[in-house]
Amino acid sequence: MDVFGLIGNPVGHSLSPPMHEAAYEALDLDARYVTFEPQPDDLEHALAGAAALGISGLNVTIPFKQDVLEYVEADALASRIGAVNTIDFSGDVPTGHNTDAIGAVRSLREHDVPLEGADAVVVGAGGAGRAIAFGLADEGASVTICNRTASKALALSEDVPDASGGGLEDLEGAIADADLLVNATSVGMEADETPVPAGALHEDLAVMDAVYRPLETRLLREARAAGATTVDGAWMLLYQGVDALERWTGETAPVDSMNDALRSRL
Numbered sequence: 001m002d003v004f005g006l007i008g009n010p011v012g013h014s015l016s017p018p019m020h021e022a023a024y025e026a027l028d029l030d031a032r033y034v035t036f037e038p039q040p041d042d043l044e045h046a047l048a049g050a051a052a053l054g055i056s057g058l059n060v061t062i063p064f065k066q067d068v069l070e071y072v073e074a075d076a077l078a079s080r081i082g083a084v085n086t087i088d089f090s091g092d093v094p095t096g097h098n099t100d101a102i103g104a105v106r107s108l109r110e111h112d113v114p115l116e117g118a119d120a121v122v123v124g125a126g127g128a129g130r131a132i133a134f135g136l137a138d139e140g141a142s143v144t145i146c147n148r149t150a151s152k153a154l155a156l157s158e159d160v161p162d163a164s165g166g167g168l169e170d171l172e173g174a175i176a177d178a179d180l181l182v183n184a185t186s187v188g189m190e191a192d193e194t195p196v197p198a199g200a201l202h203e204d205l206a207v208m209d210a211v212y213r214p215l216e217t218r219l220l221r222e223a224r225a226a227g228a229t230t231v232d233g234a235w236m237l238l239y240q241g242v243d244a245l246e247r248w249t250g251e252t253a254p255v256d257s258m259n260d261a262l263r264s265r266l
């Protein structure tokens, strides 16, 4: 039996176990997906233990996504983003990958949102914002990053090709001519709030929210009312899992089974 899992703290409400186990069932794989919650200062021992026990792959979540870089051989994209969300233990040394970036890109592609040459605005410069900004830029989009703490957006824009950065006061101006807007802040999760003024939204825009609880955030509701194309955050969650599963197993992921398992719990 292959054992995969998620390492983070906390991991209690994760949707990854049912999503991955639905895939194992559909593919008839003898595998399990388990959550692990080590104390933050036990990360090194936890990863050495996982390797020694023959665990095949781990997803990584808060607070370990950055710290894991110290203990794995990160690929080029994960190194540029500065975060790992997927570890593959199949080689001589564990390798680290970032499937959040491809998850965001694939969500947009599956909704026929063109990225090459697009003007994209990313709100937020935390972990999700970093991954999404690199993902979009690598697909040929020009990215404007706006963040509450403007200095973080400016610093990120120096790392991302063809990007610029600013504060939330720059958001309306940036959105006016944009093709794509992505919310990568946590605003919309705790309360029915949005980081984007409704008046800035327009029908030539595709709007993706990284927030997936609730599925229909205020931003997506207002974007739909403005005539924009909308993509909810469960798509990004789905496709980061799809990419991890395909990397670990070499199988083509049963996307519909994984999507059903995810959405039935949201």
Ligand code: NAP
Pocket: 100, 103, 123, 124, 125, 126, 127, 128, 129, 147, 148, 149, 152, 184, 185, 186, 187, 189, 195, 209, 210, 211, 212, 233, 234, 236, 237, 238, 240
């Ligand atoms: P993070 O690293 O903690 O970053 C949080 C971001 O939100 C920062 O840019 C922060 O701005 C901004 N922010 C927080 N409160 C704000 C407020 N009141 N007004 C304006 N901006 C605010 O978190 P993260 O890991 O990037 O996650 C961000 C969101 O993405 C979460 O909701 C998470 O669940 C979601 N996410 C979804 C997926 C998916 O697969 N769908 C994957 C990863 C994350 P400052 O820098 O100014 O603090």
